[in-house]
Amino acid sequence: MSNQLSSVLWIYFKRDLIMAFRRRSEIFNPVFFFILTVSIFPLGIGPSPEILQRVAPGVIWVSALFATLLSLERLFRSDFEDGAIEQLLLSKHPTSLLVLAKVVAHWLITGVPLLLMIPVMAILFQLSTETLIGMLVSLAIGTPILSLIGSIGVALTVGLNRGGILLSLLVLPLYTPVLIFGSGLIDAATSHLDYTGLAALMAAMLLLSLTLVPFATASSLRMSVN
Amino acid sequence: MFERFHKYASPKYFYDLATLLIPYFFVISWVVLLTGIGWGLAFSPPDYQQGESVRIIYVHVPSAILSMSAYMFMAVSVFIAMVWRIKIAYMVARSCAPIGAVFTLIALVTGSLWGKPMWGAWWVWDARLTSELILFFIYLGIIALQQAIEDKDLGDRMSGIMVLVGVVNIPIIHYSVIWWNTLHQKATISKMGQPSIDSSMLWPLLLMILAHYLFFATYILMQTRNEVLNREKRKGWVKEVIV
Numbered sequence: 389m390s391n392q393l394s395s396v397l398w399i400y401f402k403r404d405l406i407m408a409f410r411r412r413s414e415i416f417n418p419v420f421f422f423i424l425t426v427s428i429f430p431l432g433i434g435p436s437p438e439i440l441q442r443v444a445p446g447v448i449w450v451s452a453l454f455a456t457l458l459s460l461e462r463l464f465r466s467d468f469e470d471g472a473i474e475q476l477l478l479s480k481h482p483t484s485l486l487v488l489a490k491v492v493a494h495w496l497i498t499g500v501p502l503l504l505m506i507p508v509m510a511i512l513f514q515l516s517t518e519t520l521i522g523m524l525v526s527l528a529i530g531t532p533i534l535s536l537i538g539s540i541g542v543a544l545t546v547g548l549n550r551g552g553i554l555l556s557l558l559v560l561p562l563y564t565p566v567l568i569f570g571s572g573l574i575d576a577a578t579s580h581l582d583y584t585g586l587a588a589l590m591a592a593m594l595l596l597s598l599t600l601v602p603f604a605t606a607s608s609l610r611m612s613v614n
Numbered sequence: 615m616f617e618r619f620h621k622y623a624s625p626k627y628f629y630d631l632a633t634l635l636i637p638y639f640f641v642i643s644w645v646v647l648l649t650g651i652g653w654g655l656a657f658s659p660p661d662y663q664q665g666e667s668v669r670i671i672y673v674h675v676p677s678a679i680l681s682m683s684a685y686m687f688m689a690v691s692v693f694i695a696m697v698w699r700i701k702i703a704y705m706v707a708r709s710c711a712p713i714g715a716v717f718t719l720i721a722l723v724t725g726s727l728w729g730k731p732m733w734g735a736w737w738v739w740d741a742r743l744t745s746e747l748i749l750f751f752i753y754l755g756i757i758a759l760q761q762a763i764e765d766k767d768l769g770d771r772m773s774g775i776m777v778l779v780g781v782v783n784i785p786i787i788h789y790s791v792i793w794w795n796t797l798h799q800k801a802t803i804s805k806m807g808q809p810s811i812d813s814s815m816l817w818p819l820l821l822m823i824l825a826h827y828l829f830f831a832t833y834i835l836m837q838t839r840n841e842v843l844n845r846e847k848r849k850g851w852v853k854e855v856i857v
Contacts, residue, residue: 540779544772548762557758558776561751564744565786604775611772 393481397489400476404493418459419501425451426509437514444513445523445574449567452502452527453534457556457563459498460538463490464546464609473546477610484602487609491539491602492532499531515578522577529590530570536594536601537562543608566593623700625842626851632839639835643828650821658818670728672819676826678721681749682784684714684830689781692774702838704770705845707777708760709837713830715753722746733797741790742798749787752780766845 408414429447430440467473476486506527510520541559545551569590576583621627654672661668688710695703725743726736737743756773763769791798811819846852 540775544759544776545762550762554755554758554762557751558755561748561755561783562779564748565782568744604779608772608775611768611775614768 393485396479396481397485400486400489401493404490405496408493408497414459414462415497415501418455418498419505421458422451422455422502423505423508425454427512430512440513441515441519441578444509444515444519445571445578447513448506448509448523449527449530449571449574452531453560453563453567455502456498456531456534456538457559459494460535460542460555460559461546461552463494463535463539463542465542468546468612473609473613477613483606483609487539487543487605488598488602491535491605494539495532495535499527499535502531503527518580519574519578522574522583525577525583525587526570526573526590529587529594530566533566533590533594533597534563536597537566539605540601540608543605543612545612546609547612566590569593623702625702625705625846628702629839629842629855632835632842636832636835636839639828639832643825643832646821646828647825650818650825654818654822658815659812661815664732667728667731668815670724671815672822674721674724674728675819676823677717677724678746679823680826680830681714681718681721681746682787683827684710684717685749685753685777685780685784687834688714689777692777695770696774701767702842704767704774705838705841706834707774708770709834709841711753711757711760711773713833713837715750715757717826717830718746718750718753722750738797740797742787745783745787745790749780749783752776752783756780 426448429443429451433439433443464473467476477483479486503524506523507520509515510523515523538559541555541562544558545555548554569586573583573586573590576586651672655669658669660666688707691703691707691710694700695707722743725746729738730736756776759773759776760769763772843852843856
């Protein structure tokens with residue numbers, strides 16, 4: 389039984405990855421968006437390295453947040469339209485776990501490419517190695533939280549015709565704690581302070597959302613479908 | 615026992631109860647509100663440092679407390695509605711969101727008016743102010759979700775999930791002044807033992823907090839009664855009541 393469940397989870401996980409790789413623009417577009425927003429800030433703020441280094445943590449976090457927000461819809465949208473979500477809900481396996489498999493796949497497709505771009509951003513903003521490491525740590529813990537919390541918002545709005553702007557209204561306030569602690573961690577790293585406490589706090593947020601969010605997402609999906 | 619419980623939770627019973635209670639709540643909350651505001655604005659002493667502007671406390675603190683209490687009340691209603699499938703609890707929860715948002719806005723605006731003379735700025739990005747602002751956005755998100763879904767029962771259940779998710783923000787607001795070293799002052803009345811506010815200011819403040827709670831209760835009763843009439847408008851008893 390448990391063996392069967394894990395193979396079903398693997399199938400769902402693999403299916404989402406395959407679908408994403410068949411349409412590569414789905415992977416690259418959020419990354420391009422991320423790079424574009426980050427590189428627009430120096431044009432608006434001015435090219436002075438001191439200011440850029442000062443605002444870099446916030447700029448990169450906010451851009452990552454918007455990039456995730458824009459990519460959230462595809463977590464359930466197309467599955468909702470072609471009826472795959474109904475199949476998922478009809479499955480005898482717990483919906484929350486199946487949803488979790490999809491969210492993990494979503495993070496691999498959108499969160500990890502952002503992480504890979506961070507070193508490039510560090511060069512653009514002339515950041516120190518300490519800042520770069522702090523940035524990687526904070527985004528590595530933070531972006532899965534963004535995907536998880538976002539999945540509730542998508543599940544709630546996927547049944548609505550104009551869900552897009554509503555999705556951001558619902559999800560952005562819930563993203564703020566991640567943003568605050570995430571950029572706080574980078575600031576601590578920049579000023580050579582010990583940031584294990586902040587990292588542990590973010591990891592706690594990740595664990596909390598990992599255990600609770602799938603249930604909320606699963607029941608929202610069930611409501612959206614009926 | 616549960617049969618009885620469900621009888622009390624029926625929309626018809628709620629309507630009758632609310633109709634009975636509203637006049638009392640209305641009168642009592644006005645009396646307490648006028649007493650509290652008169653005492654606070656005219657008879658309580660000015661602060662030795664802040665002068666007359668301390669009187670904003672009599673609106674600011676109660677509405678800030680209510681912004682959080684209204685949210686918790688809404689969350690508990692949603693929880694009850696989800697666990698025991700009680701429709702009336704969803705209607706109560708739906709009535710909470712707009713007034714909670716208004717209390718939050720009042721707390722933010724009066725805080726800003728108070729901040730200008732005391733801190734020298736309308737707004738600072740301090741933990742308590744920021745978390746209260748986020749609470750306001752969460753309220754707006756919930757209202758937007760409720761408005762966006764045509765089917766009211768479905769809208770109740772879906773926004774209910776959002777309400778429960780947003781509960782995480784409440785302890786953050788409440789403990790923000792303890793966890794972080796903020797510009798906003800720490801709690802002065804809820805402290806264990808001796809409150810760090812003089813009784814000449816404490817009493818009108820407590821009265822105003824009570825007045826806000828009573829006003830909230832009155833509003834919830836009236837708004838939920840409206841909601842009941844609106845949703846049950848095709849039922850026979852509504853026709854009898856209205857006509």
